Amino acid sequence: MPRTDALLRDPRLAAAAGRLGERVVKAAIRQAQDRARSGGIPPERVPDTAVALLPATPGGLRPVINATGVLLHTNLGRAPLSEAARQAVAAAAGPTDVELDLASGVRARRGRSALAALADRVPAAGGVHVVNNGAAALILAATALAAGKEIVISRGEMVEIGDGFRLPDLLVSTGARLREVGTTNRTSAADYAAAIGPDTGFVLKVHPSNFRVTGFTRAAGTGELAALGVPVVVDIGSGLLAPHPGLPEEPDADTALRAGAALVTASGDKLLGGPQCGLLLGREDLVRELARHPLARALRVDKLTLAALEATLTGPPAPTATALTADPAALRHRADRLATALSGDGIDARAVESAATVGGGGAPGVTLDSAAVSLPEPYAAALRTGPVPVVGRLEAGRCLLDLRAVPPEDDTWLADAVRAARPAAGR
Structure with missing residues (x-):
């Protein structure tokens, strides 16, 4: 031995x-x-x-190709970072001036350039702050503005999202009391007005995120709520900073702030396409109060997140933005080319039309025209466990590799992964 x-x-x-x-x-x-x-x-x-x-990388996380057709797949880490963001993370891995003014040699505002970039992207915000995820943004707002007070919220917005996470449980944990108004499907501004009193910390409006209520419905708009005389906090969830022509019903920070929201909370690793973080945007005095709250220290982000966020905000379009606006005809051309090449190797590969989704709680009910390579079902497991893991989805007894979230430059890797998986798939 x-x-x-x-x-x-x-x-x-x-x-x-x-x-x-x-x-x-x-x-x-x-x-x-x-x-x-x-x-x-x-x-x-x-x-x-x-x-x-030997593992391919020092860490236990393995890079995968996301061919699920879900652009922001939570189990796959949601938004992939842009090349600019990856370079920024690498540059920030060593000592940086994250909290130091090099000219004067004295302490400076932490992450000031990233915060300036965020403020520049959302001019309607008087102040901006960043914490470690979307839930942290909301919990900081509730703790600082409503601990021991009431948060007025519609019954139709008492949501549960992935992995059993319930928004009401989060809010109650801060010491705030929830004042539920309206019904599951209809809540008017009058319902909120009747509940507002001296114990009101703020009115909370929550984007339902991963479900839709249709039919006989009514929801009060941000402008209606802002007229009630108390701060309105709007949790838009998916992190869209401004209106997007392809997602006309998706709430965005700029529109909410211009309608009168005192504070907007959002996630940075969803439609913004950046790293996991929570965004706080709104009135300068409220944001300053939140940033100086003792809890803000426990929720602050590290230098790598700040670097990735700034590069996402100032750099070229992130992969999520590119995937969102991908041309279905170009996707079909790629699928045809891949299927033809794989068929030439004796693999049962077919180019098919597909329907992709945003994922990550964004744009519920919206589908995006896409194209996929269809393979026999055994390829699903064989591809997941291959040298370069590929995650597709099963549909009608076939393994679909949807191309909308796959960058064109990864097509060669994808084809090689399918070829390598053939022995394990048995065909």
Whole structure:
């Protein structure tokens, strides 16, 4: 049996120790040695087996190709970062001036350039602040403005989102009391007005996010609520900063603020296309109060998030924006080309029309015309566990690889992944 110290001198494993760390390499060596001891491989195969067992990256997260047709797939990390954002993260990985004025040598506002970029994108906001996710933005607002007071909210907006997360539970945890008004399907401005009193902290308007109520419905607009004389907080959820022509019914921060919202909360890793963070936009005095609240320290973002956010705001269109506006004809052309190439290799691949969705709670009920490569069902599992994992979706007994969220430059990787998965798929 090859000794561990001898194996660590193997040039391939020695190089991997510098890239991945010696502990990771030793773990792979032990696994290979155990296989040899159990008779699974001959001892002379231990070095090659150890090399094969090494992970591709130092961390446990594996890059995947998102071919689900869901642009903002929560299980896949929602918005992929732009190349500009990735470069900004790499540049910020070492010491940075995140909280230092280099000219004067004194402490400066944390993340000031990222905050300035956010303010520039939302001119209607008197103040801006960033925390670590959308829920944190809302919990900071509730704690600072309504602890021990009432939050007036429509019964139709008492929502539950993914993984059993319930908005009412979050709000109550801050010490605020919820004053429910209206009914599930209809709530008017008069319902809110009747509930407002001396104990009101603010009125909360919540985008339903991942469901729609249709038919006999009524919801009070932000402008109607702003006329009631108390602060209105609007949780738009998906992070659209301004109206989008392709999503006319999706709420956005600029419109809500111009309609009179005192504060808007949103997520940065959804339609904005940036890193996970929570955005607070609104009246300068309220945002300053929230930013100076003791809880804000616990919810603050790190330098990597600030760097990625700024690059997303100031750089070229993020992958989410590109996928959202992709030309269906171009997607079909790509699907045809891929299916033809794979069919030439004897794989049962077909180009088909598909319907993609925004995901991440954005634009519920909206479908986006797309195109996909259709494969036999066994490819779904084989692709997920391949060297370059590809996540598609099952539909009508076939594995669909929807191309709307797949950048064109990844088509070669996608085709190679399908070819590599063929033995495991059995066809």
